[in-house]
Amino acid sequence: MIEIERFDPFNNRLCRNVRNALSENFKKVLEQKEMQPVRRAAGFFLNDPLPGCVRTYIDQRLAAYEQVLADVRNRQLDDPLDVAVAIWDRGLFFETHEYLEPYWMTADGDDKKLLQAIIRAAGAYVHLEQGNLTGAKRIAAKAMAVLEVYQDRLSPYLDPRLLLATLKSLDPMPPTFAGTAGPRNRPIRSIDDR
Template sequence: MSGATVLQNGRPKAYRPLAAADRRRAYDAALKAYERDDFFEAHELLEPAWMGTDDPAERALHQGLIKLAAAFVHGVRGNPTGIAKNLAGARDRLAEAVGTPPDRASGFDLPALIAAIDERLTALEADPTDGSIDAPALPRSQPR
């Protein structure tokens, strides 16, 4: 598999083509890792899926979930600033995916997930030292 680039926000980004079925397997495995609070593993599993597509909406969905998982890797490490920074990034990237085909195929209620992230960000604004690992559940829009 050769590396290439895609443009994202006018900047070249890494792209290593990965078949849709392989991206889906990585995605599903990452969700299971997140749901068992293995945030580092979720982050690692999503990277090939993110880098394996050139679809901007699918990349946004994967990057948003990567940043969501990374937020709680920082939580495990006791870094509330890292939680806030990554949650804000997750929110922005997930918002880019709302209403797109990858959103509809994700099985998530992305607006509900974004609302849960916003609640956590509001709590962090009120208490910037809150390093608790209060990861939002991944709300489903349809049975998986």
């Protein structure tokens, strides 16, 4: 086993494979409302000797996935953006991107633009996690341009001013949004409409 210093899916194949397998199976967790798919994927990797940072990543992801699943169940979340906010609030930015991508691909008009902006905002934090300030700045600027226009559509789910401020400053401490949204009004279609 080769020891690696930090979990880096941009430059290390094992890290990339672990991240992608876990996030892909996490989408199944959200569909099936049970942890078995991601536990099975994690077990595939955990059966072999792993660098410490990879094992830690898997353990942290599994714990965060459990928390998201509990949030979805306890709060009876079924709207894609409500679920995405629950994922975001656990610091799962790559998973936020992966979860919203199928909705973005089938959306059109304003919904498509808004979903792409949220995906880009999550992407900015993925880059920040890896210390890629240049990439984070570039993608945050693209996200902010759209999020500023669609603040009213976003406000039922989260505080758009808080998101815009943290993206503008590239604050390494991402905002959390549970409880920051305004009155409920559903501009994005529900999961059942997908």
